[in-house]
Amino acid sequence: MKIFKTFIQIFFFTFIGYNGIAQEVNTLVMKVKNKLDQVNDYTAEGKMKTDIAFIKAPVGGVKVFYKKPNKFKLQRNGGISVLPKGGVSINIGNMIVTTGFTAIDAGFADIGKVKTRIIKLLPNGDNNDIILSTLYIDEANLLIMKSITSTRENGTYEMEMRYGKFAEYGLPDKVFFSFNAKDYKLPKGITLEFEDVDQATKDKLKGKKGRVEITYSAYEINKGIADSIFK
Amino acid sequence: MQIVIIVTMSSIVQVNHLTKQFNQFTAVNDLSFSVEKGDVYGFLGQNGAGKSTTIRMMLTLITPTQGQIEIFGYDLYKHRRDILQQIGAVIEKPDVYKYLSAYENLQLFARLSGIKPTRQIIMDQLEMVGLADRAKDTVKTFSQGMKQRLGIAIALVHNPSLIMLDEPTNGLDPQGIADIRNLILQLSRDRKKTVIVSSHLLNEIEQIATRILIIDKGHKLVEGTAAELFDTSQTIVQLNTTDNQMAVEKLANSSWKNNLKPMRDGHILIQLDQEAIPILNQFLVDQHIGVLLLQPRHSLEDYFLQITAGKQHVGTFTN
Amino acid sequence: MWVHLRIELYKIFRKPRTYLAFAAITALIAVIQIGLYVDGKEYTEFVMADFANSFAVDGKILNGYFICYVILQLLLIHVPLLIALIAADMISGEANMGTLRLLLTKPQSRTAIVTAKFLASVIYTLMLLIWIAILGLFLSMLVFGTDDLFIMKSSYVVIVKESDVFWRYAGAFCFAALAMVTVASLGFFLSFFAENSIGPIVATMSVIIVCTILSTMNIPIFNIIKPYLFTTHMITWKEFFDFKVNDANEAIVGSIQNPGRIIQSSIVLLVHIIGFAGSAILLFRKKDILS
Numbered sequence: 123m124k125i126f127k128t129f130i131q132i133f134f135f136t137f138i139g140y141n142g143i144a145q146e147v148n149t150l151v152m153k154v155k156n157k158l159d160q161v162n163d164y165t166a167e168g169k170m171k172t173d174i175a176f177i178k179a180p181v182g183g184v185k186v187f188y189k190k191p192n193k194f195k196l197q198r199n200g201g202i203s204v205l206p207k208g209g210v211s212i213n214i215g216n217m218i219v220t221t222g223f224t225a226i227d228a229g230f231a232d233i234g235k236v237k238t239r240i241i242k243l244l245p246n247g248d249n250n251d252i253i254l255s256t257l258y259i260d261e262a263n264l265l266i267m268k269s270i271t272s273t274r275e276n277g278t279y280e281m282e283m284r285y286g287k288f289a290e291y292g293l294p295d296k297v298f299f300s301f302n303a304k305d306y307k308l309p310k311g312i313t314l315e316f317e318d319v320d321q322a323t324k325d326k327l328k329g330k331k332g333r334v335e336i337t338y339s340a341y342e343i344n345k346g347i348a349d350s351i352f353k
Numbered sequence: 354m355q356i357v358i359i360v361t362m363s364s365i366v367q368v369n370h371l372t373k374q375f376n377q378f379t380a381v382n383d384l385s386f387s388v389e390k391g392d393v394y395g396f397l398g399q400n401g402a403g404k405s406t407t408i409r410m411m412l413t414l415i416t417p418t419q420g421q422i423e424i425f426g427y428d429l430y431k432h433r434r435d436i437l438q439q440i441g442a443v444i445e446k447p448d449v450y451k452y453l454s455a456y457e458n459l460q461l462f463a464r465l466s467g468i469k470p471t472r473q474i475i476m477d478q479l480e481m482v483g484l485a486d487r488a489k490d491t492v493k494t495f496s497q498g499m500k501q502r503l504g505i506a507i508a509l510v511h512n513p514s515l516i517m518l519d520e521p522t523n524g525l526d527p528q529g530i531a532d533i534r535n536l537i538l539q540l541s542r543d544r545k546k547t548v549i550v551s552s553h554l555l556n557e558i559e560q561i562a563t564r565i566l567i568i569d570k571g572h573k574l575v576e577g578t579a580a581e582l583f584d585t586s587q588t589i590v591q592l593n594t595t596d597n598q599m600a601v602e603k604l605a606n607s608s609w610k611n612n613l614k615p616m617r618d619g620h621i622l623i624q625l626d627q628e629a630i631p632i633l634n635q636f637l638v639d640q641h642i643g644v645l646l647l648q649p650r651h652s653l654e655d656y657f658l659q660i661t662a663g664k665q666h667v668g669t670f671t672n
Numbered sequence: 673m674w675v676h677l678r679i680e681l682y683k684i685f686r687k688p689r690t691y692l693a694f695a696a697i698t699a700l701i702a703v704i705q706i707g708l709y710v711d712g713k714e715y716t717e718f719v720m721a722d723f724a725n726s727f728a729v730d731g732k733i734l735n736g737y738f739i740c741y742v743i744l745q746l747l748l749i750h751v752p753l754l755i756a757l758i759a760a761d762m763i764s765g766e767a768n769m770g771t772l773r774l775l776l777t778k779p780q781s782r783t784a785i786v787t788a789k790f791l792a793s794v795i796y797t798l799m800l801l802i803w804i805a806i807l808g809l810f811l812s813m814l815v816f817g818t819d820d821l822f823i824m825k826s827s828y829v830v831i832v833k834e835s836d837v838f839w840r841y842a843g844a845f846c847f848a849a850l851a852m853v854t855v856a857s858l859g860f861f862l863s864f865f866a867e868n869s870i871g872p873i874v875a876t877m878s879v880i881i882v883c884t885i886l887s888t889m890n891i892p893i894f895n896i897i898k899p900y901l902f903t904t905h906m907i908t909w910k911e912f913f914d915f916k917v918n919d920a921n922e923a924i925v926g927s928i929q930n931p932g933r934i935i936q937s938s939i940v941l942l943v944h945i946i947g948f949a950g951s952a953i954l955l956f957r958k959k960d961i962l963s
Binding site: 375409412413414415416433434435436437438440442444445446448449450451452453457461462464465466467504507 | 675679682683686687688769770771773774775776777778779780781958960961962
């Protein structure tokens with residue numbers, strides 16, 4: 123699954139780049155990593171909502187499977203889903219590797235009411251799709267509250283997490299995935315529609331940010347998952 | 354001014370001052386006549402004289418511009434359905450649903466005529482017109498004569514007291530024409546029906562009609578019994594000679610000049626008493642003109658020539 | 673009236689031409705279904721070419737509901753011809769055959785006869801649509817299965833939840849019935865003026881083609897008359913496949929984006945039906961039968 127691969131990449135490279143410029147930053151990232159490491163596998167049920175101005179879609183049920191180190195699968199419970207190509211990152215469970223990136227401390231910011239530490243990660247090589255990754259980490263609870271990832275090919279994605287019952291495992295209840303819909307081509311209708319949508323409406327449809335929202339209900343953590351599921 | 358005529362019990366149809374205009378064209382012009390019970394009423398006129406328009410008005414297919422039609426003593430347009438219930442009609446070609454069988458057609462129209470068509474009724478009708486053995490065949494496969502007979506069966510299925518047949522012999526072979534003639538006579542004589550029949554053929558009407566109405570250009574020309582109308586003492590003969598030009602010249606300069614009618618189709622036409630035919634022949638022989646043909650004519654056209662002689666209508670037929 | 677209606681329906685369903693229309697629909701739908709069954713993937717890829725550059729669409733797009741949408745979209749433009757074939761023949765065909773004069777010399781009310789004729793052509797139209805529903809919707813559901821309905825509108829994409837689709841088809845078919853009955857009443861009205869059926873059939877199709885062109889062309893002068901053309905409203909059945917969203921852009925199940933548009937179009941079509949059929953009935957009562 124392409125989306126999944128990209129998503130893996132984002133998180134993979136996010137942490138691979140950390141090489142200890144600032145010890146404090148290093149430690150923080152390691153702590154977060156350790157926290158996430160307690161999860162060997164999980165399955166989660168959730169609802170996925172696509173909020174893109176020019177896509178009207180119903181809320182659909184999804185089932186997510188994760189297994190260490192980087193196996194991930196998103197399964198629809200029937201229905202048709204539309205996701206922006208190249209980057210809905212749904213899983214935060216695989217932040218393991220920590221080489222090949224440079225980590226920079228970028229200060230503090232509030233995400234909602236939570237105070238976070240901003241860490242920017244730059245890939246060392248040129249051959250990565252990711253140009254820059256920014257993490258907003260809740261230091262007190264060791265949770266990633268937000269990440270912004272700029273890619274070469276597919277624009278910039280923003281991901282926000284909200285935690286609840288499964289915060290102790292570093293697993294979010296809600297994930298908001300945002301992207302700039304401006305760059306997406308509007309579908310060109312080949313249908314016989316007599317009414318022409320005026321330019322203002324088109325601009326309005328275009329200007330809005332696109333968002334995919336997944337709300338997880340039940341997580342089943344460390345119950346063991348067969349590899350066959352990911353095939 | 355409309356004059357209301359009190360209808361006697363025996364008067365089945367009473368038409369008063371009937372007029373129909375199609376835009377500028379007057380198809381029927383101030384026509385009045387009546388049909389008595391038991392009549393075979395012949396409606397005679399050239400093609401386009403207004404016969405069909407009149408019959409269609411009597412069947413409510415065409416709305417009159419002016420005038421009044423009473424049938425069975427009631428105003429036709431006020432009691433349309435009650436009156437039509439008692440009328441059976443065949444108008445021009447007997448067109449029926451080609452994709453249905455004779456049986457199905459008859460059944461369908463019987464239902465529309467207000468009767469419950471039992472198999473017995475339908476088969477009796479088909480038997481009467483000699484189509485019982487073709488009951489199941491689609492009408493597509495029928496000859497013109499068979500269709501005409503089916504049309505008549507449809508017209509009679511609900512046992513109407515007045516029957517209107519508009520040009521019923523059109524397109525039929527001599528046997529078909531004879532069959533229709535016999536049927537009309539049978540309906541009138543044996544089943545006491547009143548029949549209105551239109552035609553442009555004089556001899557056809559002459560043989561069956563008890564009363565005849567002759568119309569031309571929508572006008573009534575004359576009405577009466579066959580005996581009253583046809584004066585057999587006067588006839589028109591058709592003459593063809595070895596030298597027609599010479600013959601006309603000689604005739605015009607003789608005592609025959611008043612008998613001479615305008616030539617038509619290269620033939621000389623002369624109106625005279627039947628007894629005078631040998632005398633005319635002798636005259637021509639005396640003038641050294643060879644007679645190729647000397648034949649009395651008996652057509653509607655000639656009849657018109659006779660009755661309209663000297664009237665303005667003559668132009669229509671002699672031009 | 674019931675007797676007349678039965679007789680008219682009997683006549684319609686005894687005509688070979690009637691079955692031609694059903695056969696044509698069967699063939700058209702079969703062609704679409706077979707085509708999509710064999711090469712559906714390419715078709716959806718073609719339709720979504722632009723869209724697929726930016727978005728990954730996952731799921732069974734090519735399901736029965738989608739097939740039916742494609743069928744309706746393609747077919748409802750051509751069905752008017754099949755309807756005209758019968759409706760425009762109702763009076764003119766009988767005039768041509770010569771049976772009209774025989775029919776009207778029977779002791780029956782002209783209004784009843786002509787109303788029954790109109791109703792018979794309406795019933796024929798509805799039966800054609802039911803046939804389209806059976807083959808286009810139910811057979812497609814059976815062959816292709818069901819799932820969410822994915823539709824590309826002129827400027828946005830709509831994905832209708834599977835459980836929210838069927839009633840929309842019921843609505844769409846009802847609306848399509850109204851649109852097709854408008855075609856039937858136009859054909860019926862035109863059949864009043866002729867004594868052969870080719871004329872009114874061609875005239876009906878010409879009117880529909882010209883009006884459709886006017887409805888499609890985006891030229892200011894035509895935009896004034898557009899709202900009054902019945903062809904503009906004939907495709908409003910598509911409105912059933914667009915729903916409202918709440919402030920969070922969540923689909924509201926069971927809603928319609930522009931119910932007003934459906935009501936407005938229905939009114940325009942109804943006015944046309946009443947206009948065409950009413951005029952035909954009124955004129956017919958006084959018509960001189962010269963055929």
